Amino acid sequence: MSLDIRSWGVREIFNFLLITILALVPVYSWMSGNTFIITLVTRALVYAIAAMSLNLIMGYGGLVSFGHAMFLGIGGYAAGIMAFHGNTNGLLQFPLAFFVAGLFAMIIGALSLRTRGVYFIMITLAFAQMVYFAGVGLEAYGADDGMTLSRRSRLGPIDLADRNQLYLFCLAVLLFTVWMMGRIVNSRFGMVLRGAKSNETRMLALGFPVFRYRLAAFTMAGAWCGIAGALMANQAAFVSPAMMHWVQSGDLIVIVVMGGINSLFGPVYGALAFIIVEHQLSVWLKDTWQLVFGPMIVLLALFARNGLDDLFKLMGGRKDGRDG
Amino acid sequence: MSTLLIENTLHGIQLGLLIFLLAAGLTLVFGIMDMVNLAHGSLYMIGAYFAYTLIGMTGSFILGVFLAFFATLAFGIVLEKFVLSTLYQRDHLDQVLATFGLILFFNKMVQVIWGPAGLSIALPPWLAQKIEILPGVPYPLYRLSITLVSLAVAAGLWYLITQTRTGMLIRAGASNRKMVSALGVDIKWLFTLVFGLGAGLAGLAGVMYAPISTVFSGMGEEVLIQAFVVIVIGGIGSVRGAFIASLGLGLIDTLGRLFLVDLCKLVMSAAAASTVGPALASMLIYLIMAAVLVWRPTGLFGRS
Numbered sequence: 001m002s003l004d005i006r007s008w009g010v011r012e013i014f015n016f017l018l019i020t021i022l023a024l025v026p027v028y029s030w031m032s033g034n035t036f037i038i039t040l041v042t043r044a045l046v047y048a049i050a051a052m053s054l055n056l057i058m059g060y061g062g063l064v065s066f067g068h069a070m071f072l073g074i075g076g077y078a079a080g081i082m083a084f085h086g087n088t089n090g091l092l093q094f095p096l097a098f099f100v101a102g103l104f105a106m107i108i109g110a111l112s113l114r115t116r117g118v119y120f121i122m123i124t125l126a127f128a129q130m131v132y133f134a135g136v137g138l139e140a141y142g143a144d145d146g147m148t149l150s151r152r153s154r155l156g157p158i159d160l161a162d163r164n165q166l167y168l169f170c171l172a173v174l175l176f177t178v179w180m181m182g183r184i185v186n187s188r189f190g191m192v193l194r195g196a197k198s199n200e201t202r203m204l205a206l207g208f209p210v211f212r213y214r215l216a217a218f219t220m221a222g223a224w225c226g227i228a229g230a231l232m233a234n235q236a237a238f239v240s241p242a243m244m245h246w247v248q249s250g251d252l253i254v255i256v257v258m259g260g261i262n263s264l265f266g267p268v269y270g271a272l273a274f275i276i277v278e279h280q281l282s283v284w285l286k287d288t289w290q291l292v293f294g295p296m297i298v299l300l301a302l303f304a305r306n307g308l309d310d311l312f313k314l315m316g317g318r319k320d321g322r323d324g
Numbered sequence: 325m326s327t328l329l330i331e332n333t334l335h336g337i338q339l340g341l342l343i344f345l346l347a348a349g350l351t352l353v354f355g356i357m358d359m360v361n362l363a364h365g366s367l368y369m370i371g372a373y374f375a376y377t378l379i380g381m382t383g384s385f386i387l388g389v390f391l392a393f394f395a396t397l398a399f400g401i402v403l404e405k406f407v408l409s410t411l412y413q414r415d416h417l418d419q420v421l422a423t424f425g426l427i428l429f430f431n432k433m434v435q436v437i438w439g440p441a442g443l444s445i446a447l448p449p450w451l452a453q454k455i456e457i458l459p460g461v462p463y464p465l466y467r468l469s470i471t472l473v474s475l476a477v478a479a480g481l482w483y484l485i486t487q488t489r490t491g492m493l494i495r496a497g498a499s500n501r502k503m504v505s506a507l508g509v510d511i512k513w514l515f516t517l518v519f520g521l522g523a524g525l526a527g528l529a530g531v532m533y534a535p536i537s538t539v540f541s542g543m544g545e546e547v548l549i550q551a552f553v554v555i556v557i558g559g560i561g562s563v564r565g566a567f568i569a570s571l572g573l574g575l576i577d578t579l580g581r582l583f584l585v586d587l588c589k590l591v592m593s594a595a596a597a598s599t600v601g602p603a604l605a606s607m608l609i610y611l612i613m614a615a616v617l618v619w620r621p622t623g624l625f626g627r628s
Contacts, residue, residue: 064417111614114621117416118360118560122552123617129549130610137603246545250424257421288436294429301422302410 011312015265022171026164038167042235044275045170050228051255051267052177053221058253059261060185061217062197063113066121067128068252070108071101071222073135073244075229080239081141083149090153090160090230097230098223104131105222109215128249135241146240153234160234170231174268177224182264184220193217254297260309269308327461332582333575334457338467340574341474345529346551347558347566348481349522355498355561356518357412362423363403364526364551365544366430371396371527372534372543373434376443385448392531393524400523404516412515431541442538470532477528478567485563494518498561550577553609557616559626569624573609580605 008016022041029038054068075097082093112123136144152161160166184190196203196210203210233239242248251274259270277296281289304310350364374395379388407426411419447466454462485491496504497514505511530544537543554573558565585601592600616624 058417064420066420111617114617115556118354118358119556119622121360121416121420122556123613126549126553126556126610126613130607133606133610134603137599137606139599246549247428250420250427253417253421254424257417261417288432290428290432291436294425294427294432297425297428298407298422301414301418301425305418 009312010315011263011265014312018265018268019175022174026167030164035163038163039235040275040279041272042163042167042170044271045167045174046228046231046235047252047255047275048268048271049170049174049177049231050225051252051259051271052174052181052264053224053228054252055256055261055267056181056184056193056224057214057217057221058256059263059266060190060197061193061214063214063218064121064253065112065124065218065221066246066249066253067108067124067126067131068221068225069246069248070128070131070244071105071225072229072232072248073131073239073241074101074104075226076233076239076243077135077138077141077229078226079153079230079233080147080149083151083153083233084141084147088151088153090155090158093153094155094227094230097226099226101226101229102219102223105225106215106219109218109222113211113214113218125246125249128244128246132241132244132246135244142240144241146238146242149233149237149239152237153230166234170235173227173231178264178268185264189213189216254300257305258300258307260307260312261305263309266307266309273308328582330458330461331463332578334463334467334471336575336578337571338471338474338574339578340571341471341478342529342533343547343550343554343574344478344567344570345474345525346547347554347570348478348563349519349525350551351555351558351561351563351566352494352498352518353522354555356494356501357515358501359408359412360416360419360423361408362420362548363408363426363430364522365548366427367396367400367403367523367526368530368544368547369434369539369541370399370430371530372539373438373443374399374527375531375534376438376445376539379445385451389531393528396527396531397520397524400527401516401520403523404519408519409512409515427545435541438539440541442540444538445535447535466535470536473532474529477525481525481563490517550609553613555623556613557623559623562623562625565623565625573612576612577605577609580608584608 022045025038025041029035050068050072053071054065057063057065078097078100079093082088082096087093108124108127112120112127115123141147152159152166154160155169158165158169160169185194192203192208192210192213196208196213200210229243232243255270255274256267257270258273259266259268278289278293281292285292300307306313346364346368350361353359353361353364371392375388375392378391378395379385382388382391403426407422411422451466451469453465455465455468457463457468483491485494493504493509493514497509497511497518501511504514526544529547550573551570554566554569557573558567558569581602584605585597588597588601588604620626
């Protein structure tokens with residue numbers, strides 16, 4: 001997002017409004033005494049961070065990974081296991097979540113990226129299932145049932161046990177993620193990644209080692225999703241294998257597509273829309289909300305592939321393909 | 325011990341054949357239509373639910389099973405005509421998304437229609453007995469019969485694909501869709517046929533396994549993911565690859581669960597082995613998949 005207001009289109013104005021609204025949520029919550037909204041939006045922020053990391057490989061890299069939630073689980077368990085052993089220092093937990101998830105992503109990526117298309121989708125799903133079973137096998141840490149974190153993380157003066165501090169910390173991580181993804185996507189590295197999506201053969205002919213670029217992107221996406229996992233563990237004060245269930249991976253894909261694949265802010269809109277729709281439908285329809293939500297996803301896939309991006313274009317947003 | 329081994333080997337073959345019934349349809353759909361169908365496991369589940377209702381309605385186990393098979397086949401064709409056929413020309417992401425939505429819908433739909441609790445189907449007395457397959461080795465007759473039925477279906481599939489004109493078109497479609505279409509074959513009809521066949525096989529698997537497990541929402545998903553592993557190992561579009569990989573994985577998975585705890589005890593303490601063993605056993609097939617990928621990225625029988 002350029003800081004020069006004169007160059008803003010509809011999309012930039014919306015992004016600006018969105019950030020303003022997100023920043024005002026704690027104020028609203030404090031004034032109205034409604035603490036539920038802050039919990040709900042915190043969840044949306046965490047999903048948005050995870051979805052943005054997926055968007056790097058799926059939106060910009062064209063690699064449909066159906067196992068991204070495994071990195072949520074790995075990051076969550078990294079933080080949760082440290083907390084279990086009494087270390088609640090976030091300055092150690094978050095880097096650990098980042099590195100462990102990144103390491104897994106590097107190994108799984110190196111294997112999965114040997115394949116293309118349908119194979120890649122199935123293999124990422126299969127590896128996620130494997131990590132899921134590994135989580136179920138962690139008997140010391142609650143196995144199937146997961147475990148409750150007795151204490152949330154502390155990062156120096158920031159205490160994530162406080163609802164508002166957790167919210168603001170998630171928002172800060174989110175904004176940093178947007179900025180970082182913007183830098184990555186528009187860098188030479190990002191250009192190669194996007195080039196390989198539209199024409200792999202040409203990029204290879206130009207001499208770019210496409211596999212290595214993709215592996216680097218896959219590793220970064222996994223590592224960053226590990227951070228989201230550690231945040232999710234803090235948000236719920238709970239980790240369980242359900243964090244990396246394949247439905248969770250599917251949800252992340254839905255969020256990315258809902259918000260408009262290929263746009264930096266897309267996953268943020270997608271995550272908010274997802275959480276709000278899920279919440280409202282379950283209020284109205286109790287436990288049968290999937291009966292409406294499932295067909296909504298089918299319709300999204302069939303008729304609104306560019307998600308909210310189409311909406312912005314309809315409203316006169318820019319069509320020059322720049323990411324903002 | 326040898327009784328246990330024989331019994332588990334048979335269980336393994338049976339599990340392998342079950343996975344094969346799903347994987348065969350899936351691999352053809354992948355190979356010919358280049359389409360990812362995550363909802364294939366839902367057809368397995370719906371077959372089992374149909375069997376529950378139809379066996380109850382007709383009062384006859386055999387008749388109910390037959391009707392459930394055809395009902396699932398019809399259900400699959402309707403699903404293909406109205407939703408999935410619009411996805412063939414789309415990219416994989418759309419297909420993943422749409423079929424993911426379908427899974428959420430079907431999983432809830434069966435709960436609304438049949439209730440949230442798991443259902444069980446009782447076997448008729450003549451099928452519920454055990455017979456001696458080898459002197460001193462009794463084995464449930466029903467499990468033996470589903471193994472034989474699955475083998476017969478596999479043989480029928482082999483005949484259809486390699487010996488008939490329809491099979492020739494299916495193979496041709498898998499290797500070059502556009503060319504088959506250009507030669508005047510109604511490709512849409514071929515797609516519907518292949519999809520219906522796959523749906524019927526998935527339904528049959530669900531119908532046959534319903535009496536020995538429970539019928540519940542989401543029962544198809546674990547088998548579906550195992551079928552994915554089989555397809556990755558066997559190679560997309562290869563029914564032969566799917567068959568070999570299914571049997572191999574069924575055996576490895578079943579025997580792994582039987583022996584891994586003991587094997588782990590050789591290298592670690594008994595307490596550690598009882599934790600690591602089962603976890604490792606459930607991860608085993610994925611580790612094998614990883615190994616095959618390193619060796620042959622397009623699967624054992626896949627085209628490179």
